Amino acid sequence: MLKIGMFGLGVNGALHFSNMLHMDDVEVVAVADASKTALKRAKNAGIKHQYKDYNDLLKDRKDLDAIIISLPNFLHHDSIMKSLEAGLNVFVEKPMATKVWQCKEIVNLVEKTGLLLMVGHAMRYYDAIEKMKKITDAGRVGKLEFFTAESIMNGPLSHGVVPSPVPDWWFDPDRVGGGVLLDLGYHLIDLHRYFMGESKLIFQNFDHKYNLKVEDTATLILSSKNGKAANGFINVGWYQKAIFPEYDYRCIVHGDSGHTSTDDYLPKNMYYHAVKEGTKNFIRKISFQKIRPLSYTYFYESFYKELSAFFQSIKNDVETEVTAYDGLKTMEIIEEAYMRMVQ
Amino acid sequence: MKSQVMLLKTDKLQNNINECITKLFDNVFNIGDVQNVAIKPNLCYYWKASTGYTTDPRIVSGIIDEIRERFGNDVDIKIVESDATGMRVKYAFTMLDYAKLSAEKEVDLFNLSKDESEKIEVKVGKTELSFNLSKTLLETDLLINVPKMKVMRETHMTGALKNLFGCISNTRKIKYHEILNETIVGVNKVLKPEINIMDGLYALSKYPVKIDALIGSDSPYSMDYVAATIMGYNPNTIKFMQLAKENGLGDPKNIEVKGESINSIKSIFPHVNNFLYKNSFKTLLKFLKLYTYLVGDIVPPILEGI
Numbered sequence: 001m002l003k004i005g006m007f008g009l010g011v012n013g014a015l016h017f018s019n020m021l022h023m024d025d026v027e028v029v030a031v032a033d034a035s036k037t038a039l040k041r042a043k044n045a046g047i048k049h050q051y052k053d054y055n056d057l058l059k060d061r062k063d064l065d066a067i068i069i070s071l072p073n074f075l076h077h078d079s080i081m082k083s084l085e086a087g088l089n090v091f092v093e094k095p096m097a098t099k100v101w102q103c104k105e106i107v108n109l110v111e112k113t114g115l116l117l118m119v120g121h122a123m124r125y126y127d128a129i130e131k132m133k134k135i136t137d138a139g140r141v142g143k144l145e146f147f148t149a150e151s152i153m154n155g156p157l158s159h160g161v162v163p164s165p166v167p168d169w170w171f172d173p174d175r176v177g178g179g180v181l182l183d184l185g186y187h188l189i190d191l192h193r194y195f196m197g198e199s200k201l202i203f204q205n206f207d208h209k210y211n212l213k214v215e216d217t218a219t220l221i222l223s224s225k226n227g228k229a230a231n232g233f234i235n236v237g238w239y240q241k242a243i244f245p246e247y248d249y250r251c252i253v254h255g256d257s258g259h260t261s262t263d264d265y266l267p268k269n270m271y272y273h274a275v276k277e278g279t280k281n282f283i284r285k286i287s288f289q290k291i292r293p294l295s296y297t298y299f300y301e302s303f304y305k306e307l308s309a310f311f312q313s314i315k316n317d318v319e320t321e322v323t324a325y326d327g328l329k330t331m332e333i334i335e336e337a338y339m340r341m342v343q
Numbered sequence: 344m345k346s347q348v349m350l351l352k353t354d355k356l357q358n359n360i361n362e363c364i365t366k367l368f369d370n371v372f373n374i375g376d377v378q379n380v381a382i383k384p385n386l387c388y389y390w391k392a393s394t395g396y397t398t399d400p401r402i403v404s405g406i407i408d409e410i411r412e413r414f415g416n417d418v419d420i421k422i423v424e425s426d427a428t429g430m431r432v433k434y435a436f437t438m439l440d441y442a443k444l445s446a447e448k449e450v451d452l453f454n455l456s457k458d459e460s461e462k463i464e465v466k467v468g469k470t471e472l473s474f475n476l477s478k479t480l481l482e483t484d485l486l487i488n489v490p491k492m493k494v495m496r497e498t499h500m501t502g503a504l505k506n507l508f509g510c511i512s513n514t515r516k517i518k519y520h521e522i523l524n525e526t527i528v529g530v531n532k533v534l535k536p537e538i539n540i541m542d543g544l545y546a547l548s549k550y551p552v553k554i555d556a557l558i559g560s561d562s563p564y565s566m567d568y569v570a571a572t573i574m575g576y577n578p579n580t581i582k583f584m585q586l587a588k589e590n591g592l593g594d595p596k597n598i599e600v601k602g603e604s605i606n607s608i609k610s611i612f613p614h615v616n617n618f619l620y621k622n623s624f625k626t627l628l629k630f631l632k633l634y635t636y637l638v639g640d641i642v643p644p645i646l647e648g649i
Contacts, residue, residue, distance in 0.1 A: 015645075211443065241396070
């Protein structure tokens, strides 16, 4: 049984928490969050040890195998470093940290300690992306030549069915670290690397439709050919009112023998998808098979899958599927884009 | 004298909003001298006017110009809104271009939730209500109500009467949602805007729809009566409209409609079946709860607590 500590029970933290309660061989032992309400929810779910400050959790709990970090961006670096120094494996929501120098420190410490660190690149775990990766790895579209991806929605500006205010740190450039490029663009840059190889930044353009200090619209052109030829086009925005449960992203990979696209695999109707997947799970249940958790939601399933992959790496003592190095390389592109825009 | 409602359509590029506003002032409103004015748009969340959710700042801009034209440049004009359960006014003003408008027109942006407030106690039918309203708002000479034309699951529609619910200073307005109809009427028993201009440039049906309409009225009740008809509802079956009538806020027999015909706008507004709209989501959630109970699957926290 893996013993887990959690830092942060906000939107994604609550999702990870809820997922872990349904996982075999995983026990959430302690949680830390500044919100009393969040701690009360954890207590009601049977978590015995709650802390307002993650430093106290680290001091008290010496029996943990890993920490799951879903804190605001500006706390990632500090909490990761302290967790690694305490000898704990770490899963952290993206971005790994808000600055490249912080990411480098983390990569160095991971290497020094030999611990596992996985960054939450959830998009790699989307069913459609997994299928596309399988196809491209099998050579079915030939040599990969071009990658296009877009993700336009409300990002942190959307709210659940029961609304709650967007936390202030999302509007503070120093604490959030960036705008839509860091929020949504991050995933697509990672996918460019994932499909095409090491990325270089060719061009960047930002817009501020919401008059915020951070960008709400970003377009990047990338190259995986050492900057010699552009082969990646990324377009992200926070400006579109997302309509639950639809999820607006798209990714196309062109090779010299064909192409593959998320459009080929994304459910056309999310309600129909939910009924179909729910029925499959019901049949699995009555046939005494394991269900496929959250498959009916499409989007949220990826969070379950990435966390399961992390725990599997700990159990088998093998490298995580997404590493600290992946987090660093993605942040290098983002920081360079921000620096060029300032110049 | 009958309550006036005037329907206007802008040109297709929506370039003549100011002309339309002047026409409304000439034909519908009859205002004496004013020293201070509060303009209340609908800024329910951080979604631009073109999504159909919030009031277009171009309309508020036109109103400011018209007020200055008629009452002089010394009139103190405030654009007012209050924090809501999931929305903070300071961000809404910035993100929805009201901060830009404020700088350009030299008018104040005013957060009603941050002002000293007065506790209001009012009875609607058998329901005793208590809420806070900003003292500045209560003392203003002229309140201009600038709602959005949109459908809403809970109440069929949001319009002039509902927009004033947004004046309540209390941030967690969601606590009033169980007595929403009564609270809407309760606020309207206290606040009496003499100018109501509804933004129907991009209205909201089940999705946004560009209908290029502006509606002016001297009565929030009369405005909503006409707007509900345009949206395809029978206003007499809408709970808060019934309550409003019972509480003397208006009477369908006392409405005079001018300008464009109701049918000319109604014909381009996609009607939403409110019964299905309201209940389909609830039914889905019930199915979800049953499914997760039977199968042992997970409910994402974003859907919990509903």
